Amino acid sequence: MINESKIMVALLNMGGPKTNEDVKEFQKHLFNDARLIRFPLSFLLQGLFAWALVKFRLEAVKERYKLIGGGSPIYKSTENQVKALAKELNRRGRNIDVTYSFNYSPPYPTNTINQIQAANKEYILPLSLYPHYSKATTGSNMFYLKKAAQEQYPSLKFIETPSYHLHDGYIEAFVDRIQEALKPGESLDDFYLIFSAHGLPVYYLMEGDPYPFLISQTVAKILTHLHRTQDWIIAYQSAVGPFKWLEPATEKVLHALATEGKKKVLIIPIAFVGDHIETTCEIDMEYRQLAQEAGITDYRMSKAIECHPRFIEALADTVEASLNKGLEKSSLKTLMEPANV
Numbered sequence: 542m543i544n545e546s547k548i549m550v551a552l553l554n555m556g557g558p559k560t561n562e563d564v565k566e567f568q569k570h571l572f573n574d575a576r577l578i579r580f581p582l583s584f585l586l587q588g589l590f591a592w593a594l595v596k597f598r599l600e601a602v603k604e605r606y607k608l609i610g611g612g613s614p615i616y617k618s619t620e621n622q623v624k625a626l627a628k629e630l631n632r633r634g635r636n637i638d639v640t641y642s643f644n645y646s647p648p649y650p651t652n653t654i655n656q657i658q659a660a661n662k663e664y665i666l667p668l669s670l671y672p673h674y675s676k677a678t679t680g681s682n683m684f685y686l687k688k689a690a691q692e693q694y695p696s697l698k699f700i701e702t703p704s705y706h707l708h709d710g711y712i713e714a715f716v717d718r719i720q721e722a723l724k725p726g727e728s729l730d731d732f733y734l735i736f737s738a739h740g741l742p743v744y745y746l747m748e749g750d751p752y753p754f755l756i757s758q759t760v761a762k763i764l765t766h767l768h769r770t771q772d773w774i775i776a777y778q779s780a781v782g783p784f785k786w787l788e789p790a791t792e793k794v795l796h797a798l799a800t801e802g803k804k805k806v807l808i809i810p811i812a813f814v815g816d817h818i819e820t821t822c823e824i825d826m827e828y829r830q831l832a833q834e835a836g837i838t839d840y841r842m843s844k845a846i847e848c849h850p851r852f853i854e855a856l857a858d859t860v861e862a863s864l865n866k867g868l869e870k871s872s873l874k875t876l877m878e879p880a881n882v
Contacts, residue, residue, distance in 0.1 A: 543664060543864065544663075545635055545636045545637050545864075546636050546637075547661075547662050547663040547664055548637050548638070548662060548663075548664040548665075548666055548700070548864075549637075549638050549639070549640055549656075549657045549660065549662040549664070549665050549666070550626065550630075550637055550638070550639045550640070550665075550666045550667075550668055550860055551639075551640050551641060551642045551653055551657075551665055551666070551667050551668065551686070552619060552622060552623055552626070552639065552640070552641040552642070552668055552669075552670055553641070553642055553643075553667055553668065553669045553670060553671070553679065553682040553683075553686070554615065554619060554641070554642075554643055554644075554669075554670045554671070554682070554815075555571075555643060555644050555645055555678065555681075555682075556613075556615065556643025556644055556645045556646035556647075557612070557613025557615040557616070557643075557645075557646055557817065557818070558606065558612050558613055558646060559612050559613070559616055559646065559647075560611055560612040561603050561606050561607060561611045561612060563612065563646065564599065564602055564603050564606060565595060565599055566646075567645055567646050568594070568595045568598070568599065568602065569591065569595055570644070570645035570646070571645045572590070572591035572594045572595060573587060573588060573591045574644070574645070574681065575587050576676070576677075576680075576681045576684060577644075577677050577681050578742070578781075578782060579742075579744070594781075594782065598781075605818060605822050606818060606822075608822055608826060609818060609821045609822050609826075613817060613818060614815070614816040614817065614821060615643075615815060615816070615817055618815030618816050618845075618847060619641050619643075619670070619815060620641070621847065621848050622641075622670070622814075622815065622847070622848055622853070622856075623639045623640065623641050624639075625848040625853045626639050626853055626856050626857060626860075627639040629853050629854065629856075629857040630857055630860060633857060633861070635857075635860070635861070637666075637860065638660065638662070640653060640656060640657075641653075642667075642682070642686060644681060644682055644685055649685075649689075650682075650685040650686040650688070650689040651689045651693065653686065653689070654686070654689040654690050654693045654694050654697070655693065657694065657697065658693065658694045658697070662697075663696070663697070663698060664697070664698045664699075664700055665686075665690070665697055665698070665699055665700065666699075666700040666702060666860060666863055666864075667682070667683060667686060667699065667700075667702065668702050668856060668859060668860065668863075669682060669683075669702070670814050670815065671812070672704070672705055672706040672711060672755075672759070672812075672814065673706050673738075673751075673752050673755035673756050673759065673812060674704060674751060674752065674755060675741060675745065675750050675751075675752035676745060676748070676750055677741060677742075677745060677750070677752075678752075687699065700863050700864070700866075701863065701866060702859055702860075702862075702863045703859060703862055703863065703866065704755070705855050705856070705858070705859045706755050706758065706759050707758060707759065707762055708855040708858065708859070709851075709855075710851035710852060710854040710855035710858065711759075711846075711851070711852055711855040712759070712762050712763055712766060713766070713851045714846040714849035714850075714851040714852040714855070715759075715763050715809065715811070715843075715846060716763060716766045716767060717849060717851070718809075718843040718844050718845070718846055718849070719734075719763075719767070719807070719809060719843045721843065721844065722807055722841050722842070722843045722844075729767065729769075729807075730772075731805050732772075732805045732806060732807040732839075732841070733772045733773070733774075733798055733803050733805065733806050733807070734769070734772065734773040734774070734807055734809060735773075735774055735776050735791060735794055735795070735798075735806060735807070735808045735809070736756075736760045736763075736773065736774070736775045736776070736809050736811040737776050737777070737778050737791045737808050737809065737810055737811060737812075737824060738753075738756050738775065738776070738777055738778070738787075738811050738812035739777070739778060739779050739812045739813070739819060740777040740778055740779050740780045740786040740787050740790075741753070741777070741786065741787050742782075742784045742785065742786055742787075743784070743785045743786060743787065744784070744785075746787075753775075753787060756775060756811060756812060757775060759811060760773075760775055760811060763809075763811075774789070774794055775811070776789050776790065776791040776793075776794045777789070777790060777791065778790065778791040778792075778819060778823060778824070778828075779819050779823060791808070791824075791828060792828060792831055795828060795831055795832045795835060795837065796831075796835055798837065799832065799835035799836045799837050800835075803837065804836075804837060804838045804839060805837075805838070805839040806832060806837050806839070806840050806841070807841045807842070807843060808824055808828065808840075808841070808842045808843070809842075809843045810824060810842065810843070810845055813845050814845065814846050814847070814852065815845050815846075815847055816845050816847070820842070820845055824842050825842050828840075829842075
């Protein structure tokens with residue numbers, strides 16, 4: 542039986558710049574990660590391509606962050622989710638601490654492992670804030686977290702977590718957010734629904750990455766709850782770099798809908814559980830302007846699920862399911878191929 546006081550739950554995400562002064566450092570970490578973004582001859586030229594991307598994108602990216610107040614909302618979002626999950630676990634009588642770990646901005650995996658060791662914890666339960674597994678997101682988080690543990694705290698044991706992308710609480714949180722986007726007396730049937738997910742380079746699919754299939758499963762379950770059979774689409778956003786990405790692109794879908802004469806569109810940020818620059822700037826500002834210029838007169842975005850009570854319940858249920866499932870000891874083998882969490 543595991544002593545719960547020896548467990549630390551760690552919410553995982555990519556991170557973001559806390560202020561505009563942090564944008565350059567964040568992008569350097571992001572583009573230098575060959576596990577996330579690969580360039581031609583990455584083993585030789587990753588640093589060069591990353592330098593070029595940062596140099597030519599930096600000022601434009603800073604301007605985008607300025608539009609949403611400077612820096613990413615991901616810190617406030619994640620810290621609120623940490624507090625909400627800890628409170629829910631405590632309500633259930635679980636004596637488990639909760640923290641978080643980012644890949645490309647503090648707290649880095651090394652910081653999180655140091656925190657866990659200093660707190661005299663023996664187990665880490667990593668819980669991804671990417672509900673739809675991809676090697677580029679959850680896989681990358683797990684790789685660097687386990688790498689840090691191997692180097693700093695090799696006796697730390699990892700508790701494997703199941704997927705929650707079909708959990709009823711997670712689905713119902715999205716359904717609520719969609720309904721909240723409507724005004725009194727309006728019908729959702731009048732809106733074309735775009736489920737917008739963060740894009741992924743196609744080469745991941747060629748390697749068997751399940752990401753788009755998991756997205757489609759979540760969307761299918763949401764549509765079932767909404768009793769919706771038509772006027773919807775899954776699209777992908779935020780492509781960057783000289784690669785082929787998943788299609789259709791969200792901006793192209795908006796143009797196509799406008800051409801077809803659609804006037805009412807609701808975008809659901811399906812792959813995001815908190816606000817990021819991709820929701821607050823890209824969807825809510827840039828795509829809004831694009832849609833209006835194309836002729837869409839009623840453009841809306843459903844809010845991120847953030848700390849929706851049903852979502853927090855889904856996370857707590859996942860923690861409890863993980864404790865029932867057992868342990869996965871950190872090892873060199875699991876370092877080389879992260880578990881699908």
